Amino acid sequence: MKKFLHRLFNHRVRALVQKEFRQIRRDRRLAISLILPPTLQLLLFGFALSATVSNIRLGVVDDSGTPESRELVANLTESKSFQFAGSYLSVDKLGAAISRGDLDAGVVIPYDYARDLYRGNPSTVQFLLNAMNANTAAIAQGYAQGVIQSYNQGLAAGGIHASFRQIAAADVSRRGIVSLHPAYLFNPGLVASWFIVTGVFGLLLILNGSIVASAAMVKERERGTIEQLLMSPAGTYEIILAKIAPLFVLLFLMTLFAVVVMETAFHVPIQGNLLLLLAASGLCILCGISIGTVIATFSKSAEQAQLTSFFVNPPLSTLSGAFYPVEGMPHILQSLTAFNPVYHFVVISRASLLKGSGFGVLWPHFAALFAFTAVLVVLSVWRFRKQLS
């Protein structure tokens, strides 16, 4: 092992790595971009996005009128996300109140709710959402699902289906057109900012990793020094290793920094094994660096690399479940998330941090993340070699 490491980090690699570190040190923007944006993004998304989730005005139509139905309403409103804003006698009246803007959301508990639960049959609870504010509606929906999911976990059998329906405020008569879709949620967490922050964490690793890596990779090519480098005895693997190693170290420091920010600013609990999380972070960083490298090999300049990353980054972030629960997405997109390394990392990070899940539960996501990392690293090395010849 020692011999292998010695061969891996021979005098050439040492010289190359030292050169990279020195260049990074001179490049103040790079250093700043590793500290400032992650902090800002965590703080901004954590505070800004989660603020809209609290105090959603909830109207209730309780056709069941049983202790069980009251318990459900209490569950919904006991956290500060939903605020009880009044009971209504009929679905129409509830709908009208939402349309007027008096309410943000409504819940309709059916007549046979308690009986179904008692018999262990599934029951359907209908949610009405104000489509005027699509963002709040989406968050409210995800949130309601979360509450119901955790409520379901306390039941022996059966469980509740939540069905959602959005109402356009301007046109009450068209409300029937809006589709209904029931869904189960995995685990959005009970404090909203925790949900966001743990998700953004994953995005930071991959997006920052890819941006920083593509910038560092393309620089050599843009300035024309790559030729000189290729003429040196350094092999392709040594060049790539030397490029990746310093970035990996820096991004890993950024990861630790982000964990500190999450812990101090949002009091995110660290329930699980921190080492497990850091291992996942390492894979995630490698993914990001590889994506950046591949982008760089298709680009002649930093500008081109940046433009190319516009094609890559938005789908990565929207299909990650970092901001919105994956379960709230259309099915076809949901299946796509399986091919997104960020999604797997976000699942690991949430489950590990918030629920304390261990490797035994999370291994499929680890396997997926590892597979992505392996494929992307191989792809980036191949592309890098290819552009040289």
Added chain:
Amino acid sequence: MATTTTIPGTLGGTPESSTPAIRVRDLRKNYGAIQAVRGISMEVAPGEIFGLIGPDGAGKTSTFQILAGVMEATSGVADVFSRPARETRAQTGYLTQSFSLYPDLTVSENIRYIGDLRHVPADEIESRAQRYLWMFDMGRFSNRLAGKLSGGMKQKLSLVAALVPEPHVLLLDEPTTGVDPVSRREFWDALAHLASDGLTILVATPYLDEAERCHRVAFMHLGELQQIGTPSELRSSLHVKRLELRASDLSRAEKILSEESGAREIISDVQRFGDRLDLLARDPLQAEELVNREMKAAGISVSEIRLADPTLENTFVATLRNIGHEMHETPFPARHTHRELKGQIAIGAEQLTMQFGSFTAVNNLQLQVRYGEIYGLLGANGAGKTTTIKMLCGLLDPTRGKVQLAGADRAQSARSQAVRQRIGYMSQKFSLYDDLTIEENLEFFAGVYGVPEDERREKREWVLSFSGLEGKQDLITGSLPGGWKQRVAFGAAIMHEPSVLFLDEPTSGVDPLARRAFWTMINRLADEGTAVLVTTHYLEEAEQCNRLGLMVAGEFVAEGSPSGVKARQTGHLLEFVVDQPQKAADFLKLAGERWRVSLFGDRLHIISDASPEKAIAATTAQLNGIGMNVLEAREGRFSLEDVFISVVERARLQGKVASDDA
């Protein structure tokens, strides 16, 4: 030492005028503690071509930036047509060393853009663009993307763009760096035209044959002007004669003549130029006698001693030596030798061909370079030199053909680390990392090439001393002027004592003194068995190669030793000294084939296929016919540059074209 010796006399034939176009009085520029310009004064008359020459870091670029109005002077006057330079920016055209147009716009779009910026009416832009593009022989490229032009073309385009707003003053900061001899000559012909139309031109150049074509020249060193005068005034200011010595062993001859104590008193300076030594002496007869005696004693056969006037380059070097600016001669701390390899083939290529799509960049090239040999690859921009080098050293896979490099054929992996370890490579540009300090760059190259730890320090110190940068190792490399970067890059490329060395235009932008130090070093490496493959646009230094290959459109059109190549040149070279050289050249170009006529400083070179006597008589009659006087006419010796230009032009006439012209 700070005094400027202005040589009294006329203004070199420029029109007497009451207001100078450029007036500089006691101009100073400080960057922090560094004094870049230390109180210079000069005047440039309207219609004058004024050359600013000096070693790298003399303060030339700072002076240009102040006169262009893009930088504030620390103190002093910099007036253009009696108004401060900042206010006359609109009437000043400024060309920097780097290409500052848009590579993704076409030639005509670039010109239109510059014209629009300066509020030139659209129809005026059109007509001026046409006029200048025609003048520079670029009319057929107006729809080509600027980024796809060769170096020489880009510089011509920059000049056209600078001319479209019709400036009164043109400032050119080393405009021909990296430009091939053919384009360079065209460029200077165009400048001469513009000046005769009344444009004032201030130009800096590291090529002293170009400086010969200026009306007046100022010699700048360490931020001060040392001398101002016409080229002939500067040349005669040395009060010496020049002896050209051609002998069998020039290295030894140089050593003897510059070290022998008796010789030093008679011969004030010994300089090597390609295949000859230039000796400066007050008494040429006495010097000739001494040379003959010394050479005989050393057993060196002298083939020719020829008396001539000193050149500007002699003057430049001698002046720098007088004021104590000598290139440092720290011996290279060589620890290894490749002498045992001498004679074996280091670089070999058979039927080397490279095609990019339908375009053949290199066609069926045959090449062999042995250890201990210096091989020069010459050619115009776009002739395929760089592509050839890249294939030879394994950066590019040839479409066809075989390459052999440093004892490994390509099948055996010329890219293997063991082979790379034996190779030194200095690319045309960007050899160093601009964002690292000089020291860090050197550390990097020493590390990556595995220079043994115990040698690194002395090697680094040697590079610093060779570059004249002792004590400045912590400067950021990007802040160095181009010439200095080249020196460091050259040093970095040979620190690991390679047995095969590729140098792609190593001396471009380097001042004459440093250029000579480069070649001294290259010769020394070759003596130790290193195989050197070098490209250059400076044909005088190409004379120092053992063998040359002259490329046109991806093929060799001439190959052999410098003297062999010259000997195979058909026709005769005639040298004319006339009273109005520029006018005479223009006239003769129109009268006959354009390429046969060229201006070398104040001398006309004419290549004729007829016998020398006949041709001299005919040309003299021609010139007399339009009222010009021929002061001197004789048969001259082909320089490599003459050969280069005539070979390239003849190939062009036969339909072989460089990639630019396709």
